[in-house]
Amino acid sequence: QVQLVESGGGLVQAGGSLRLSCATSGRTLSFYNVGWFRQAPGKERDFVASISWSDYRTYYADSVKGRFTISRDNTKNTVYLQMNSLKAEDTAVYYCAADRTRLGVIDTDFGSWGQGTQVTVSS
Numbered sequence: 001q002v003q004l005v006e007s008g009g010g011l012v013q014a015g016g017s018l019r020l021s022c023a024t025s026g027r028t029l030s031f032y033n034v035g036w037f038r039q040a041p042g043k044e045r046d047f048v049a050s051i052s053w054s055d056y057r058t059y060y061a062d063s064v065k066g067r068f069t070i071s072r073d074n075t076k077n078t079v080y081l082q083m084n085s086l087k088a089e090d091t092a093v094y095y096c097a098a099d100r101t102r103l104g105v106i107d108t109d110f111g112s113w114g115q116g117t118q119v120t121v122s123s
Contacts, residue, residue, distance in 0.1 A: 009117030022096030
């Protein structure tokens with residue numbers, strides 16, 4: 001288990017950009033696979049993107065391909081989610097998650113979770 005803290009959420013107009021950060025306190029994130037998920041009001045938590053620790057392989061939900069980019073900077077112990085061309089339907093609480101061994105697209109693939117950061121896109 002690792003403690004994760006998300007930041008960077010906020011209110012942005014449609015078409016705008018935000019960059020979310022996922023950091024740890026204490027333990028290194030370098031050897032963890034990391035994913036981003038989001039949950040809109042009244043909906044289930046959905047996969048957004050993930051990145052492996054070993055070779056930086058990335059995976060994206062179809063709904064965000066070409067608009068969102070996941071990356072990591074192990075020197076800063078941080079994983080980022082750059083979100084461009086934001087749409088109203090991207091409004092949700094965004095969570096980062098990490099796991100030492102699993103890298104998947106469902107929330108049970110990750111053992112550690114942050115508290116989430118709110119992203120609101122106004123149309």
